[in-house]
Amino acid sequence: MQSHHLLSSAKRLNPLLFPMSTMATSTTTKDVQLLITPQSCLQDEPVKIQVQGLSPGQVVTLHTSTKDVRGAEFMAHAHYRANTQGEVDVTTMESEGGRYTGNFPMGLIAGMAPAPHVYKYTRFFKRDVENPNKIEASVFDGHLTDQDLYADTREDALASIVHERHYMAPGVQRIPVRYGRVRATLFLPPGDGPFPGVVDMFGTAGGLLEYRSAQLASRGFASLALAFFAFEDLPKTLEEFDIAYFEEAVDFLLKHEKVMKSGVGTIGVSKGGDLALSMATYIPKVKASVWINGCNANVQAAFRLHGSIIPGLQFDLADVEVRDDGVVNVADCMYHPDDFPETIIPIEKANAEFLFLVGLDDQNWRSEIYADMASERLKKAGKANYEVVQYEGCGHLLEPPFAPFSSVTYHAVVKNPIIWGGSLIPHVQAQESSWNKILNFLKNILRYPNVSKL
Known part of the structure; x- marks a missing residue:
């Protein structure tokens, strides 16, 4: 490209x-x-x-x-x-x-x-x-x-x-959300709507990150940047999640006068990726799910459903590689989902469409393997509701285009610099291509013809 x-x-x-x-x-x-x-x-x-x-x-x-x-x-x-x-x-x-x-x-x-x-x-x-x-x-x-x-x-x-x-087009609104237990920020495009709704999540850094939601709103989506830990009165660490929290976030979007009522989308990177899959699987109003360099299993924290729990797939810290300069490689720390099948998210039960975006040089999680496992599970169930897009030379941090890119950065949770992977030019090109993929996928599945795209 x-x-x-x-x-x-x-x-x-x-x-x-x-x-x-x-x-x-x-x-x-x-x-x-x-x-x-x-x-x-x-x-x-x-x-x-x-x-x-x-x-x-x-x-x-x-x-x-x-x-x-x-x-x-x-x-x-x-x-x-x-x-x-x-x-x-x-x-x-x-x-x-x-x-x-x-x-x-x-x-x-x-x-x-x-x-x-x-x-x-x-x-x-x-x-x-x-x-x-x-x-x-x-x-x-x-x-x-x-x-x-x-x-x-x-x-x-x-x-x-x-x-x-x-990050915000003229007329985009930024609205802090404190709705029941939900801690988030809603970004609304200019105009009366209604607009397609999207729940936007990031990974194990925690807190509330708004830059992708601001850009989604600038392209015509009502985007809810959702915190799920390490923010205000939410749990400080990744301990246990409850599906009710994410249902409440979806309910908030669908009740908003400017959001389309036919269903919402989810988008998540890293830990946010498996949360996006879980929401699509267990919340019927989620109709589109964008998974970015995540896992096909529920990672680290247990996920409480109505009457059952999906355990969290854990990490083996003995497999952490530390270079002489202190940079950490955690790519092989997570246990393999096949060894803990109870952690795998049964996405074949979902009434949703899936877009899997994979950086083939992801050196943080083995996202290529996890995307293959997820798509194979759907295929075996006779489903054709998915697309897998792979990007050569692309690392873990597959984000919207043109922010400064680094393949290694300090991680506050790990308390060391960690390797994300990716090479400058192919990674930037992947971000351009994948952003268009995301916008078109959400627009087409959520049936909104007036979404702006690049």
Whole structure:
């Protein structure tokens, strides 16, 4: 898949609807201009990055940086050579060095990693979804290293610009939810609706993450970002879940005046993946389930049903591999579901459609194996209600497009950096492709023709 094909066919919202939160102007030296088009857009949209006014054949370094909510700086840089017209077009031209080489149109955005002065295993977190990511972009004369770019002796940029990437489209509402036991945030698209409802869940990091739900709402879904532990008065650790909690979340969505009543979807990554399967299996109003690099069994915490319990598939910490630099590999720690069949979720009983998204370089969970087991179970039951999509070079953190990507980051629960897997370019391309898959799958199954897509 070529990223520039996505760029040329992207359905963008009107950039004029995104006023810059501060007056962002391009500063130039002589006649050099750095252009990012559009200058303000949604986070999941590609952009075109160009430099004009250079000398023919001039070598330059393009540098981008942003800060997350904690103030940690992430950056990327790439080396280019101007064409005979004195121009650089990142969409069509190849980088000669830096963070990446070759043609990678969104490399300066999605390729950002912790800056040299930041702990190298820092993960980019977006918690303030009502505010855009501000990307500071500059072009410098010569081919500079990342250390050069942060040196006191660095010369001034030839040109600079600020680019904004929004998680919430104009008119999207963010509504904190405290409904019975449910702890969540509801994101609603602009307009009267009704909109298809989706319950959105993450993994063992816990807490409440909102960035995917904000982006789903920007594409036409009423998305409920659902916390299930380590948030407010919810359990602090993964202990035991009750199906009633998730039923209550579904009930909340379906009672909302702007949500379609025909059924909802679920989406979950990692531990959230098996929760998405369980909801589809045991809650009849769940009609579509997106599973991202998860397991086909109920993992770690027991899942209480009405009158029975699905035990949690456990981990064997003796199989943890710790490298000399302290990085942990946990890929082989989880017991095999076949050895504990009572933990396997009987998804063949579900009245729902399934989309399994698999990173073939997932080095956190053996998601390829688990997706194969799940699809085989459905096949043996005579079901055709599933699709498995695999992505070469893609790791565990298969998320919406263009947030800074890292294959190893610190995990607060493990208290060490852990390996997620994935290689920069194929992983970013997988995120672009899978996001379109998710939007189209949910739109088609939940029967809503007006959902915006890339």
